[in-house]
Amino acid sequence: MDKYEIPPDAESRLPSNDKVTGRAARFLLGRYKIWPIISHLLDKTVPHYRHSYWYNMGGILLFLFSVQVITGILLMIYYRPAEPWLSVQRIVMEVPFGNIIRSVHHWSANLMVLTIFLHMFSTFFMKAYRPPREFTWLTGLGLAALTLLFGFSGYLLPWDDLSFFATRVGISEIDKAPFIGGWLGDLARGGPDVTLDTIGRFYVLHVTVLPLLILGLISAHLLFIQIQGMSETDSFTALPPEKKKYSKFFSDYLFGEIPVWLALSALLIALAAAFPRELMPEADPFASAPEGIKPEWYFLSQFQLLKLFPGSIELLGLVILGLVPLSFLVLPFIDRSIPADSRGRVILKLGIVAVLGLTAFTIWGWLS
Amino acid sequence: MAENENKSRRNFLGILGALGLGWIGALVYPIFRYLSPQKVPDPFGEDGLALVENINPADVARPGMGKNGGYGGRGLIVFRNKSNKLKAFDSKCTHAGCNVEFQGDKIYCNCHGGTYDLNGKNIAGPPPKPLTELGVEEKDGALYVFRMVNDKAEGA
Numbered sequence: 001m002d003k004y005e006i007p008p009d010a011e012s013r014l015p016s017n018d019k020v021t022g023r024a025a026r027f028l029l030g031r032y033k034i035w036p037i038i039s040h041l042l043d044k045t046v047p048h049y050r051h052s053y054w055y056n057m058g059g060i061l062l063f064l065f066s067v068q069v070i071t072g073i074l075l076m077i078y079y080r081p082a083e084p085w086l087s088v089q090r091i092v093m094e095v096p097f098g099n100i101i102r103s104v105h106h107w108s109a110n111l112m113v114l115t116i117f118l119h120m121f122s123t124f125f126m127k128a129y130r131p132p133r134e135f136t137w138l139t140g141l142g143l144a145a146l147t148l149l150f151g152f153s154g155y156l157l158p159w160d161d162l163s164f165f166a167t168r169v170g171i172s173e174i175d176k177a178p179f180i181g182g183w184l185g186d187l188a189r190g191g192p193d194v195t196l197d198t199i200g201r202f203y204v205l206h207v208t209v210l211p212l213l214i215l216g217l218i219s220a221h222l223l224f225i226q227i228q229g230m231s232e233t234d235s236f237t238a239l240p241p242e243k244k245k246y247s248k249f250f251s252d253y254l255f256g257e258i259p260v261w262l263a264l265s266a267l268l269i270a271l272a273a274a275f276p277r278e279l280m281p282e283a284d285p286f287a288s289a290p291e292g293i294k295p296e297w298y299f300l301s302q303f304q305l306l307k308l309f310p311g312s313i314e315l316l317g318l319v320i321l322g323l324v325p326l327s328f329l330v331l332p333f334i335d336r337s338i339p340a341d342s343r344g345r346v347i348l349k350l351g352i353v354a355v356l357g358l359t360a361f362t363i364w365g366w367l368s
Numbered sequence: 369m370a371e372n373e374n375k376s377r378r379n380f381l382g383i384l385g386a387l388g389l390g391w392i393g394a395l396v397y398p399i400f401r402y403l404s405p406q407k408v409p410d411p412f413g414e415d416g417l418a419l420v421e422n423i424n425p426a427d428v429a430r431p432g433m434g435k436n437g438g439y440g441g442r443g444l445i446v447f448r449n450k451s452n453k454l455k456a457f458d459s460k461c462t463h464a465g466c467n468v469e470f471q472g473d474k475i476y477c478n479c480h481g482g483t484y485d486l487n488g489k490n491i492a493g494p495p496p497k498p499l500t501e502l503g504v505e506e507k508d509g510a511l512y513v514f515r516m517v518n519d520k521a522e523g524a
Contacts, residue, residue: 169464169479191405193442286422286438288445288459288469293479307480310494 010035013042040226045246046253047232054126055230057119059257063264064112065218068150071105072207081203082196084159085282092279103272109151111268113298116144117358124351127335127344128231134332136228139221141328146214151296153206159199164283165293167202168194173306176314193285234339300365301358307368324354411440412515420444420456420504420511428454428511434470439502439513443467445475446504446511449486456504456513457488462497475499 006014006029014029015022029035046055078095080087091098120140123129129137156167171194175185190197236244247253280290295303302321309317335347411418423437423446434447436459443459447470457475459467466479474491475484483492488499502513 165466165479169466172463172465186405187403189405191408195441197405285441285467286436286443286459287467288436289461289466289478291478293466307494310496312496 004030004033006030007035009039013039042250044226044229044249046230046249047236048245048247049236051126051233054118054122056257056260057115057122058225060115060260060264061112061119062218063261064108064115065214067108067268068105068112069211071101071108074101075105076207079157079203081157081199084157084196084199085279088158088160088279092276099276100269100272103276104268106277107268107271107275109154110297111264113147113151116147117298120144121351121355123231124331125348126231126233127348129332130335130337131332133224133228133231136221136224137332138329139217139224141325142217143214143221145325146210146217148298150206150210150214151298153202153210155296156194156199156202157206158279159283160280161283161287161290162280162293164194164285165289166295167198169293170295170299173318177318178315195285238339294365297362297366301361304361304365304368409440411442416514417505417507417512418514420446420513423511425506425509425511432472434472436467436469444502444513445470446513447486454504454506454511455486455488456502457484458500458502460500461495462490462499463493463495468499 006026010029014025017023017026029038046052075091078087078091078098088102091102093099123137123140152167152170156163171185171188174188175181177184186192188198188201189195190201247256294300305321306314306317309315309320331347335341335344338344418439421438423435423444427433427435428446428448431448431450431452434445437444437446444456445459445468446454446456448454457468459469461468461477461479461482463477463482464479466477468475468477468482468484473486475486475488476482477493477495481493482490482495484495484499485491488501490496490498501516503516504511504513506512
C-alpha cells in the first residue's frame with residue numbers, strides 16, 4: 001500500500017515512538033497528508049506586549065458561544081413553542097437547575113454581545129482590519145450581526161408581556177423601512193401581528209437557521225486568522241527584532257487562557273445565581289402594554305437615536321442608522337496599511353466618536 | 369467542424385442554464401409561498417359585526433369606565449365618555465404598535481408616552497396618526513364592534 005512518508009521535519013518534532021501519543025501521531029500522519037497544516041498551526045505565535053490581552057477577546061467569544069450551545073440544547077428539551085410561556089415557567093419553577101441554566105443562557109448571551117463590541121473595537125483601534133485582513137473583518141461583522149439576531153429572536157421566546165411588546169415595537173421599526181419594509185415585517189411576524197406564528201418563526205431561526213449560519217461564519221473567520229496569523233499593531237511591527245516577543249499559541253498561549261475560562265464560568269454562575277432572569281406575566285395580546293418597555297441594552301442606542309426622528313422624518317433616522325454598519329463594511333477598503341497614514345488618523349478619530357456616541361446613546365436610552 | 373461543436377456546446381449549455389433556472393424557480397416558489405404569511409380572516413362577520421372579547425357591557429356601564437379587550441385576535445379599547453356614549457378604538461398605537469390604555473381623560477401608550485384624546489386624535493408624543501375608531505353596540509348582553517364608514521379618525 002502506498003503509505004505516506006512522515007516528513008523528516010515531522011519526525012524531528014513528534015514525540016518518540018515509545019510513547020502512545022507518538023505512535024498515534026505517526027498512525028494518523030501516515031494516512032492523512034496533513035503535516036503542512038499541523039506544522040503551520042504549531043508555529044502559530046501571538047505577539048506578546050502591553051496590548052496582548054485584547055487578543056483574548058476571540059477566545060472568550062468562542063467560550064461563551066460554547067456555553068450558549070450547551071445551555072441552549074438543554075433549554076430546548078423542555079421548551080415548547082406551542083405553549084412558550086408555560087414551558088419556560090416550568091423550566092424556571094419545576095425543572096431542577098432550570099432557573100440557573102436559563103439565567104446562564106441569558107447572561108452568557110449578554111456577555112457575548114458585550115465582548116463582541118470589545119473585540120470589534122479593539123480590532124478597530126489596533127487597525128487589524130486593514131489589508132490583507134479584509135475578509136476576517138467582514139466575517140467578523142457578519143458574526144456580530146448574527147449575534148444581534150440571536151439576541152432579538154431569543155428575546156421573544158419566553159412569551160412574557162415584556163418580550164411580546166418589545167418584539168412588536170422592534171418589528172414595527174422593520175415595517176418603516178422603505179419599499180420592502182412592510183413585506184419583511186409581515187414575513188418576520190408571519191402576519192400583521194405578533195402571534196404564536198411569530199414564535200414558530202423566531203424559534204426555528206434561533207435554534208437552527210442562525211446556528212448553522214454562525215458555525216459556517218465562525219469557521220471562515222478562524223480559517224482566515226490561522227492562514228494569515230495574528231495581526232500586529234504598527235508600533236509592535238516597528239520594534240527592532242530583538243525587542244519583539246511572541247508566545248507560542250500551542251500551548252503556552254492556550255494554557256494561559258484556561259484561567260480566563262474558569263473565571264468566566266464562575267462569573268456566569270454567580271450572575272445567574274444573584275440575578276436570575278425574570279419571567280414576567282404571560283403575554284396578553286389584548287392587554288395594554290406594561291410600563292417600562294425597553295429593548296435589550298444592546299439595542300438601546302439605535303432605539304434612542306430613532307426617538308430623535310419622530311413621525312415624518314423617521315426615515316431619516318433609519319438612514320443614519322443604516323450608515324453605521326455600512327461604514328464598518330467599507331472600512332478595510334478605505335484605510336491603507338501605511339503606519340501614521342493621514343487617512344488612517346481621520347478614521348481613528350471617527351472611531352473614537354463612534355464609541356463615545358454609542359456609549360452616550362446607550363446610557364441616555366437607559367436613563368430615559 | 370470544431371466551430372460547429374462549439375456552437376452545439378453553447379446551445380447545450382444554454383438549455384442547461386434555462387433548465388437550471390427553471391429548477392431553482394420551481395424549488396424557491398413553493399418555499400416563498402410557504403413562508404409568506406397567510407391572509408388573516410376579516411374579523412367582521414357577514415353582518416359586519418365582530419364580537420368583543422374580555423369586555424362586558426357591565427365593564428363600561430357608567431361614564432368614565434373603560435377597558436382593554438379584543439376582537440378577532442386584535443386589541444381593542446372600549447369606554448363610555450362623559451356624554452354617555454360608548455366609544456371603541458383599535459388599541460394598536462399608530463407609532464410602534466403597543467396596546468394603548470384608556471386613562472379616563474385621555475388614551476395613553478406606556479411604551480413611548482404617545483397620547484390621544486378621547487376621540488382618538490394623537491395629541492402628544494410620537495404617534496403620527498389618530499387611532500382607528502370602531503363603531504360599538506350592545507346586543508344580547510354582549511358588545512360588538514363594526515367598521516366605521518367615512519370615518520375621519522381612520523386617518524391616512
